[in-house]
Amino acid sequence: MSRGTAAAVRDRETVAGLSRGLRVLEAFNEGGAQMTLSEVARLTMLSPAAARRSLRTLAALGYVRNVDRHYLLSARVLSLGSAYLRSADIESLLMPELRRLVDMFGDTAGIAVLADTNIIYVAHHCVPRGLRPVAAAGVTYDAYATSLGRMLLASLSEPELDKYFASARFEKFTKFTETNPKRLRTILRQVRKDGYATIVDQLFYGVTSLTVPIVDPAGRTIAALNTSAYTGQMTAEALIKSRLSQLRKSAIELQRIIGSHPALQQALRTAPEQKLVAETQRKRA
Secondary structure, eight states: OOHHHHHHTOSTTSOHHHHHHHHHHHHHHHHOSEEOHHHHHHHHTOOHHHHHHHHHHHHHHTSEEEETTEEEEOGGGHHHHHHHHHHHTHHHHTHHHHHHHHHHHOSEEEEEEEETTEEEEEEEEEOOOTTOOOOOTTOEEEGGGSHHHHHHHHTSOHHHHHHHHHHOOOOOSSTTOOOOHHHHHHHHHHHHHHTOEEEESSSSTTEEEEEEEEEOTTSOEEEEEEEEEETTTOOHHHHHHHHHHHHHHHHHHHHHHHHTOHHHHHHTOOSOOHHHHHHHHHHHO
């Protein structure tokens, strides 16, 4: 959870303790499988005392464990993600198009949304292949290093993009990872112009991917759809030539599905509820 998201929920009608607890859970995405109290406090920007109270509460509820002064998530956390997948009906609504793409091209296909500076996979399908990194529903990655993220970032307004660059941290995952903000902005402008995004070996060696946007009935990008291949077998240019038309066809079908299921449309949104944010800002004015 970013500073902006955290600030958005500081209101008498919200529960600060719940906000802190969720920030602690989300910190394990960034901090790793096991973290000390001080590491949790640093990543969540909470005081050690507040972080300790949140961890003790989560431990009492069975969501985290304390082993040799290191905290780790328990299997109970999976119930939160599975509840989302069931309530949004991801399996029956989104997966058929991903399976169609994988049946047609092999490799992988996935759908992701933007959450602060990361992407979150909400659906993923693949052909198992050796030791290649495999995504899955719930997995997060830094947006700037993925084609899904670049497509989603390119759909942001300039003020939103400025906010992203002010809060994101850029690190190299491979020797090819682009981390220069100025060059990334240039790339995003080109993505916006082309209507698709590609990456080669940016996040992992051996992964080349292509992404197109999925828009809601109002024409706003709500998610992104990708297909990927092994870099040694497919160039970005070949990926565009062989798969772009089918990927766009799937995006149109997914747009139709999402548009006809309002609950799914809302479930894909990750930004704070705008009405709540507006009320909070009005009270502060």
